Amino acid sequence: MRKWQCAVCGFIYDEAEGLPEEGIAPGTRWEDIPDDWTCPDCGASKDDFEMVPTD
Amino acid sequence: MQPIVVIGTGLAGYGVAREFRKHDRHTPLILITRDDGASYYKPDLSEALTKGNAPEDLVKKPAARMAEELDIEVRADSEVSDIDTGARTVTVNGEALAYTKLVLANGASQLSVPLGGDAVADVHHVNSLADYRVFRRDLNGARRVLIIGAGLIGCEFANDLANAGIAVDSVDPVDWPLQRLLPEEAGRALQSALAEQGVQWHLGDTVSSVERDGDGFRVSLSGGGEVSVDLVLSAVGLRPNTALAEAAGLRTATGVSVDRHLRSSDPQVYALGDVAEVEGQFLPFVMPLMNAARALGRTLAGEDTPVRYPVMPVTVKTPACPVIVYPPRGAAGQWQVAGEAPSLEARYVDAAGNLIGYALTGEATGKRGQYMREAPPVLG
Numbered sequence: 001m002r003k004w005q006c007a008v009c010g011f012i013y014d015e016a017e018g019l020p021e022e023g024i025a026p027g028t029r030w031e032d033i034p035d036d037w038t039c040p041d042c043g044a045s046k047d048d049f050e051m052v053p054t055d
Numbered sequence: 056m057q058p059i060v061v062i063g064t065g066l067a068g069y070g071v072a073r074e075f076r077k078h079d080r081h082t083p084l085i086l087i088t089r090d091d092g093a094s095y096y097k098p099d100l101s102e103a104l105t106k107g108n109a110p111e112d113l114v115k116k117p118a119a120r121m122a123e124e125l126d127i128e129v130r131a132d133s134e135v136s137d138i139d140t141g142a143r144t145v146t147v148n149g150e151a152l153a154y155t156k157l158v159l160a161n162g163a164s165q166l167s168v169p170l171g172g173d174a175v176a177d178v179h180h181v182n183s184l185a186d187y188r189v190f191r192r193d194l195n196g197a198r199r200v201l202i203i204g205a206g207l208i209g210c211e212f213a214n215d216l217a218n219a220g221i222a223v224d225s226v227d228p229v230d231w232p233l234q235r236l237l238p239e240e241a242g243r244a245l246q247s248a249l250a251e252q253g254v255q256w257h258l259g260d261t262v263s264s265v266e267r268d269g270d271g272f273r274v275s276l277s278g279g280g281e282v283s284v285d286l287v288l289s290a291v292g293l294r295p296n297t298a299l300a301e302a303a304g305l306r307t308a309t310g311v312s313v314d315r316h317l318r319s320s321d322p323q324v325y326a327l328g329d330v331a332e333v334e335g336q337f338l339p340f341v342m343p344l345m346n347a348a349r350a351l352g353r354t355l356a357g358e359d360t361p362v363r364y365p366v367m368p369v370t371v372k373t374p375a376c377p378v379i380v381y382p383p384r385g386a387a388g389q390w391q392v393a394g395e396a397p398s399l400e401a402r403y404v405d406a407a408g409n410l411i412g413y414a415l416t417g418e419a420t421g422k423r424g425q426y427m428r429e430a431p432p433v434l435g
Contacts, residue, residue, distance in 0.1 A: 007115070008066070008345070009096045021424040042066075042096070043345035043367070048073065 003052040009042035058083035063160035067328025074352025084127040092118030092131040101211035104219040110188045138303035140321045163293035163329035172264035197285035204291040205232040214373040217252040226257040238390035244397040248376030295330045309337040315361035342367040364433035377420045383412030
């Protein structure tokens with residue numbers, strides 16, 4: 001499971017946790033999130049997210 | 056090829072540059088800023104103490120890195136003094152720069168309330184990372200701070216300072232904090248939660264003067280009170296920086312007047328963010344400007360795209376009592392408040408019973424998603 005971070009505000013999408021609040025189930029892979037989805041904190045586009053390197 | 060010129064490198068300026076480059080890799084793009092051009096996220100300023108961040112920790116990327124990543128030119132420490140819409144030039148540090156299209160993304164400034172006393176010039180206003188650096192320098196060692204204004208920014212700073220162990224006095228003529236956004240019950244919930252963190256409220260009162268007093272300041276209130284503090288911060292609201300646009304003859308109201316294509320009264324000049332008023336709506340928040348940047352990026356690349364505003368709730372970063380509010384915009388209706396403070400759900404409904412705005416406080420903010428689905432968009 002990977003994490004993706006919004007380049008604008010720093011919000012992190014964690015695939016393991018999903019965003020149940022927005023109807024995105026835990027375990028939802030990044031590529032399965034619709035392209036028109038936007039950052040819940042700042043509204044940036046999905047393609048403004050960068051993968052967080054795993055340690 | 057002549058460039059598209061953007062005035063400003065805040066969230067609006069870099070936002071539109073980022074979106075434009077997704078559709079046009081070649082047209083030269085020049086961003087002009089009077090500061091150092093570092094990219095940062097302005098809402099971070101009012102929670103930096105809580106998160107243990109120094110001003111420099113808030114820089115996401117320096118100007119040079121932004122320029123490289125977006126293949127743009129960033130002119131830092133540069134002041135635009137004039138726009139000539141006839142010649143299609145701007146004057147930058149005294150020299151003319153030609154543009155094909157111009158984007159005003161030069162933001163807003165903190166308003167100042169008229170104050171008496173010999174220390175008015177020492178009152179801080181924070182609306183940029185540059186302002187914030189000065190604020191943090193002067194805050195060093197401060198034990199008590201007075202904040203003028205109990206709106207969104209004033210409340211966020213009150214909570215942040217309180218979390219850092221600093222005593223806070225908050226002064227505002229309103230009856231409860233965030234009065235322009237929240238119904239009374241929700242505002243009182245926030246007021247009580249911040250009072251528990253040590254914030255001392257002076258509501259229904261105003262500051263009449265700020266005087267130097269040793270290393271600190273003596274602040275006199277209109278109601279007769281007097282408070283001795285180490286620093287005074289003013290956060291009473293924003294005024295769009297419309298002077299350049301006005302001098303150029305562009306139509307302005309509260310902000311630079313633009314249509315749904317973010318186009319001003321001159322068809323080659325656009326505006327977005329805190330300087331702009333889109334179809335009469337002045338919304339100085341992050342979500343509207345990100346949506347505007349997305350539309351304008353396409354329009355500037357030749358694909359005319361009107362901005363759409365979805366449901367855009369405003370998050371007030373007051374961890375003592377989190378608040379999410381989607382303000383009703385002038386429509387007639389009434390608040391219906393349920394729950395028990397600090398966890399409240401306030402629904403603003405029209406005569407037919409439709410939800411047209413809402414405010415959630417405390418644990419009720421967890422219902423954010425449910426309310427987003429029920430409420431209507433700002434500009435569909």
